[in-house]
Amino acid sequence: IPFGMIAPEMYAWFYHDEGMELMQKVYEPFGLLSFPGGNTANQMGGWFRKEIKSLDDMKGLKMRTPGFAGEVMSEVGVAVTNLPPGELYTALERNTIDAVEWVGPALDLQMGFHQIAKYYYSGWQEPNAEVQFLINKKTWDKLPADLQAILRVSMRTAAYDMYIQSTHESGVAWEKMKQEYPDVTHKVFPPEVITALRETTNRLLDEFAEKDELANEIITSQREYLKQVRPWTNISDKAYLNSVAEQ
Numbered sequence: 001i002p003f004g005m006i007a008p009e010m011y012a013w014f015y016h017d018e019g020m021e022l023m024q025k026v027y028e029p030f031g032l033l034s035f036p037g038g039n040t041a042n043q044m045g046g047w048f049r050k051e052i053k054s055l056d057d058m059k060g061l062k063m064r065t066p067g068f069a070g071e072v073m074s075e076v077g078v079a080v081t082n083l084p085p086g087e088l089y090t091a092l093e094r095n096t097i098d099a100v101e102w103v104g105p106a107l108d109l110q111m112g113f114h115q116i117a118k119y120y121y122s123g124w125q126e127p128n129a130e131v132q133f134l135i136n137k138k139t140w141d142k143l144p145a146d147l148q149a150i151l152r153v154s155m156r157t158a159a160y161d162m163y164i165q166s167t168h169e170s171g172v173a174w175e176k177m178k179q180e181y182p183d184v185t186h187k188v189f190p191p192e193v194i195t196a197l198r199e200t201t202n203r204l205l206d207e208f209a210e211k212d213e214l215a216n217e218i219i220t221s222q223r224e225y226l227k228q229v230r231p232w233t234n235i236s237d238k239a240y241l242n243s244v245a246e247q
Contacts (some may be wrong), residue, residue, distance in 0.1 A: 002069060002201045004222060007039045007128040007163055009229050018221045023132075025214055033140055035155045037133040038162025041170075043126040044108065045189065046101035047092070047117035055192050063099040064088060068204070069125035075200045076193075085111075092116050101125070105173035106166065114181050122188045124197055131162070 005013060013019040014036050027034045046065065052058065059077035070080040083091055091097045093116050100117070102108050114120070133155050140148065177184055189197075209216035 001205070001219070001222060002072060002125045002127075003198050004127055005226055005229075006233070007041045009226065009233060010039065010128045010130060011036065011159075012229060013222065013225045017225050022214075022218050022221060025217070027134065028137075031137050033135045033137050035133045035135070035152070036159045037131045037155060038159045038166075039131070040103055040126075040129040040166045041163060042104075043123045043129055044101070044104050045121035045123040045125065046099050047108070047113040048099040048119040048121060048187075049092070049095075049117050050098065051119050051187065052121070052189060052193060054190060055196055058193060061099060062097045063101065064091070064097055065099075065101040065125070069101070071204060072125070072197055072200045075204070076196050089113065089116070103129075104166070104170045105177060106169035109173040109177060114177050114184050118183055119185055119187050120177075122186070124189065124194060133158075 004010075010019070014023070020035075023034045046063065050057070055076065058073075060079055061077075062079045062081060063073060064081050064083050065073050065078075066082045070082065074080045081097060083097070088097075088100050088102075089112050092100055092113060100113055101123075102111055102113065108114065135151075143151070205219050209219045
């Protein structure tokens with residue numbers, strides 16, 4: 001969810017609050033069980049050929065950004081498109097699109113967007129991106145308890161491994177980009193853009209919650225849990241990073 005939980009908060013919600021229970025409600029009609037399988041952590045906001053200085057700069061901007069974030073972007077005036085991955089580099093190179101959102105440095109480096117677009121923006125749309133293991137419930141129920149326990153531990157370990165691998169690979173890739181392409185500039189969206197995106201996100205989430213009971217349960221649960229854990233994140237991780245930012 002845009003402007004939602006970061007990866008550690010999401011895992012806390014899964015394992016120590018209502019996350020797992022609600023996730024099972026999503027997949028139960030399909031006869032599946034779902035378990036957290038990994039997380040890319042915070043994703044970047046995209047590569048832009050031109051700097052975004054105000055909300056007006058978003059109007060008519062042609063950008064590849066899929067899913068719910070694309071709906072939010074569309075509401076603030078962005079001309080959203082969802083081209084196949086294999087067409088993105090050429091589309092950006094030929095000015096068919098003005099900007100593209102992918103994942104983060106590790107995967108973005110492979111796509112080569114940094115060779116074309118100069119401005120690399122921090123994200124707002126995916127503060128965490130969770131992947132999942134899906135298991136046929138009938139098959140799972142046939143397993144003895146010891147094998148179920150082994151699988152639970154193995155999946156939890158794999159999820160953590162993906163999370164830390166993503167952190168490592170993105171750090172290495174970002175340093176490589178800066179060294180090989182010094183013209184690449186990191187940016188954050190102006191406050192008025194963030195405000196518009198946040199307000200639009202909340203409005204659309206409220207609309208989804210009104211239309212679907214399960215969506216309402218999930219959105220409400222995440223919002224309430226974020227109220228509980230975000231103050232701690234703010235005075236711990238956020239405060240630490242702010243205090244050492246210039247060191």
